[in-house]
Amino acid sequence: MKQVGQRVEEAAFLTTGNWSKVMYRIIIPLTKHSLIAGFFIVFILSIGEIGTTLLVIPPGRETVPIKIYNLMHYGADQMVAALCLILIAIILAFSGLFLIVHKSLNKQSA
Amino acid sequence: MLSIEHLTKRYGDTEAVKDLTLELSLNEILAIIGPSGCGKTTLLRLTAGFESPDKGWILIDGVEASTPNHLIEPYRRSLSMIFQDLALWPHMTVKEHVEFVLKKNKLSRGDINLKIDRNLEDVNLNGYGNRRPHELSGGERQRLAIARALASEPTYLLMDEPFSNLDSILKDDLQELLLSLKNHHEMSIMYVTHNIEEALALADRIAVINKGRLEQIDTKDNILNNPKNNFVRRLLRIK
């Protein structure tokens, strides 16, 4: 959000004096691309993540990557392959969604 | 009237504004002139209330607007500012710029549209209402910045080198426009520049600033005839 020039914010604040209006009408519209990109990048990185999840996950619960990890131990190869496919599909679906959102935003501001 | 008294602002070790005292009278254009880095922008930002002074104070129409421990918010100072880099809103159309300012006073839709039209007509931007800043020329952008600043009907207008990057014909046109707008709207203008021609073309009085200090302030004629020292003489190109 620091990318929005300080003057641009100030010019808005000088006329309305209303920070929430400056936020909704100026700062968020100008940063929505980075905000949305940030959201998807974090999402896609975390969906396949194992290390931290293993540390914090409560007993009795599993995420897909952890299920895969566990199943690999037991040698349930077909199950692993299926889950991997599901994971890949989810990631691709979200990447696609991201591209669509991104395109429609670009069209709006063009 | 806007009075600035003994105003001082430090950034770390640099004193950007030093013990500066001056007044902006009703309906006058005061040119603030000085070399780069002498504290002109800082002075305007202090006046607008974006920065608080380390010493001194600013009175706006008799009310203490800035002191070292008390600051009236910028939007309650009945002033507008045109920033050195214009600070237009890239995602908004020309109309939306003006509308954003007008939305503050709960007007009806019809009144807002009427005011937008009149405001854009003032700066000859009617017909450009649906363009965004990147679809405007440099001079048109400058005029949009003026339109936005005037939309709130300010008593005081602070301008930070608004016409510095324009060719001389365009500059002349905009100066003429500014003068005619000022006559219609009754306002006092603080006009920062480092260009002596601009100061002479527009100002009633000229304030010369050097390293944060006020060197001299006087009417155009007086300052040209009686420059106080060599610095003023050189800056104003007096032989």
Ligand SMILES: Nc1ncnc2c1ncn2[C@@H]1O[C@H](COP(=O)(O)OP(=O)(O)OP(=O)(O)O)[C@@H](O)[C@H]1O
């Ligand atoms: N936010 C800040 N933090 C630290 N120093 C600053 C800050 N703003 C300004 N200064 C310093 O204060 C001094 C005055 O700066 P200012 O921007 O007011 O100059 P100026 O007269 O507007 O110059 P120019 O004509 O180049 O725009 C400069 O030395 C500058 O480096």
Ligand SMILES: [Mg+2]
């Ligand atoms: Mg400056």
